[in-house]
Amino acid sequence: MHCLIGYFCSMSLFEEKSPKRTPLSDLGEFGLIDHLTQNFKTKQSSTLKGIGDDAAVLAAGKGRVQVVSSDMLVEGVHFDLSYAPLKHLGYKAMSVNLSDICAMNVVPKQVLVSMAVSNRFPVEALEELYEGIYAACARYEIDLVGGDTTSSTSGLVLSVTAIGEADEKDIVYRDTAKEGDLLVVTGDLGGAYMGLQILEREKAVYQENPNMQPDLQGNEYVLERQLKPEPRVDIVTLLKELDVHPTSMIDVSDGLSSESLHLASKSDLGVRIYEDKLPMDPTVLSLCDEFQLDPTVPVLNGGEDYELLFTVNPSDFEKIKGNPNFSIVGHMTPDKGDYYLIAKDGKAHPLNAQGWNALLQKKEEKKSTS
Amino acid sequence: MHCLIGYFCSMSLFEEKSPKRTPLSDLGEFGLIDHLTQNFKTKQSSTLKGIGDDAAVLAAGKGRVQVVSSDMLVEGVHFDLSYAPLKHLGYKAMSVNLSDICAMNVVPKQVLVSMAVSNRFPVEALEELYEGIYAACARYEIDLVGGDTTSSTSGLVLSVTAIGEADEKDIVYRDTAKEGDLLVVTGDLGGAYMGLQILEREKAVYQENPNMQPDLQGNEYVLERQLKPEPRVDIVTLLKELDVHPTSMIDVSDGLSSESLHLASKSDLGVRIYEDKLPMDPTVLSLCDEFQLDPTVPVLNGGEDYELLFTVNPSDFEKIKGNPNFSIVGHMTPDKGDYYLIAKDGKAHPLNAQGWNALLQKKEEKKSTS
Secondary structure, three states, X not given: OOOOOOOOOOOOOOOOOOOOOOOHHHOHHHHHHHHHHOOOOOOOOOEEEOOOOOOEEEEOOOOEEEEEEEEEEEEOOOEOOOOOOHHHHHHHHHHHHHHXXXXXXXXXXXXXXXXXXXXXXXXXXXXXXXXXXXXXXXXXXXXXXXXEEEEOOOOOEEEEEEEEXXXXXXXXXXXXXXXXXXXXXXXXXXHHHHHHHHHHHHHXXXXXXXXXXXXXXXXXHHHHHHXXXXXXXXXXXXXXXXXXXXXEEEEOOOOHHHHHHHHHHXXXXXXXXXXXXXXXXXXXXXXXXXXXXXOHHHHHHOOOOOOEEEEEOHHHHHHHOOOOOEEEEEEEEOOOOOEEEEOXXXXXXXXXXXXXXXXXXXXXXXXXXX | OOOOOOOOOOOOOOOOOOOXXXXXXXXXXXXXXXXXXXXXXXXXXXXXXXXXXXXXXXXXXXXXXXXXXXXXXXXXXXXXXXXXXXXXXXXXXXXXXXXXXXXXXXXEEEEEEEEEEOOOOOHHHHHHHHHHHHHHHHHHOOEEEEEEEEEOOOXXXXXXXXXXXXXXXXXXXXXXXXXXXXXXXXXXXXXXXXXXXHHHXXXXXXXHOOOOOOOOOOOHHHHHHHHOOOOOHXXXXXXXXXXXXXXXXXXXXXXXXXXXXXXXHHOOOEEEEXXXXXXXXXXXXXXXXXXXXXXXXXXXXXXXXXXXXXXXXXXXXXXXXXXXXXXXXXXXXXXOOOEEEEOOOOOXXXXXXXXXXXXXXXXXXXXXXX
């Protein structure tokens, strides 16, 4: 039958609409976004930056801009409530989004929080979730200004939109790195990934024997990195104080490798990262030993550290060097596609974007359970 | 055991955290939002309006403001893919959010769209969904500027954030109606609800016998009202042309009764609505006859019409009267809590907020299936 509803006259109701079925896993998460949005052209003059960076940038008059970003967190995909306490989850949902605003070199100011929640959650559970949201609001002086609350047919879904405001000239994009720029990362990397390994291990032990108490002692640092990451709002302020204007910037949500490739490819450049410059906490090193893991792997591909990765002109070297917040881990090279890790032994290994990919991960999970 | 994660030292991992369990249905959707957000105080000077209206209002410098709103749509709660084609769903998700910006008397300009989607959807299904999103973008000159795409463990969840920009003096809030103001609604009401009744009926017929084709002929208008509602961006422009500045405004997502009560209670007033003034399409009247339903019921409590409901100073009467876009359905009275429908026979009936309540609806569904 024809669709009777006018506008979409090729549609049919009550019928299978797509004879062709391409599985989502063929595209992956990034591929899917690109595929669905590649032909969209923005039309509003106030849209200074649409899809393709950590956040959208909207003109707000007189050289000021509004910076906006949304993220969605889904139970069973992004978090496991058997070890992520709801307070921590609320806090983390905030951090993930505030981090996107920081990655534009902007201090976040407001958030909207929407959630879909099933009836299996009592009111008290949502109170805990909101305690975490409010703790992040208090710490980073963020106003919760809106959102939506609705029921869900299954798990918990959180969607957070974060907003910041800045002078247009202070905004830093991903695609503006220059050849020869230094690649700088804040804090240390790999901790969130190792925290997840411990939680997964202790969950397995607990499932085996519920009377066993989880052995988390001594691993506070990496557990906090995983369960309660902090957005680097302080870095945005520090860069301003140091009078450093990064040439490009991104936050490390998917691992150093993937994020470096984003900066390089968007800027039509190559990148070199030096293994001996990678910043790691001693806890991460000793845990890698315990888990028999090469520490470079969680640093490059672990993800969820929510540090900032940026490039600076070499003339800013003096302002950056020796500051304990920063590690210069590499530099930008002229040829696009030329992405290398220079190992400790001096050998060059091609870098690839093994970012955390929710859709591929699902595929693998499905494979492993089928 | 103690939580080892510092900040939230009263938390425990791997343990049941809430000995008290209050079911969500005890609070309902509005009650839950109020309960979770009642003690939150905004701190940023740029937050002109936080939670409590159709959208948040953020200062953007020199008398300009940014208006932002988020909504979440959940499969099985807000839509049923057995009769809501994905294109229509994409379009409707946009309309619902754009309508919130219109309800502030602002023309929307940008959206961010996030979705969680299970592997049962092929890429082609999401292409259809985005065709609907892009159709709304094209029609209302909206830029899609961001969002997130992730996998879901079960159904489809959409979260849309809509943004508009305006002069601060043009913003219309919910809580600024005055005693004696006229209550005006755009378009006609009850259509979306009757469209849903038809779809539910035809779905039941189809499930009984899949060879039966659904009988939708003649009901195009109400089906379109349900499946592909339009945000009243045109009204924002028209009001400006007519030089009418409403004293308060809201969009009709939950039915005229619920929305009128919002305007009245937020403005500390009462409200009177006159049954003989309620605008209905002839299709709605004849369908109510067919379904043996009093047409006043879907108009007052049906919801999802996404018309605009606003109050104007009586001095604007001449500018409004006779315009086919507007129906003057009542007026604001001095006493808060004094909410009445004046029936055709002249009798006054108390109005109550039988808004569409996702959480209560779930409860009722649960009851009826258990």
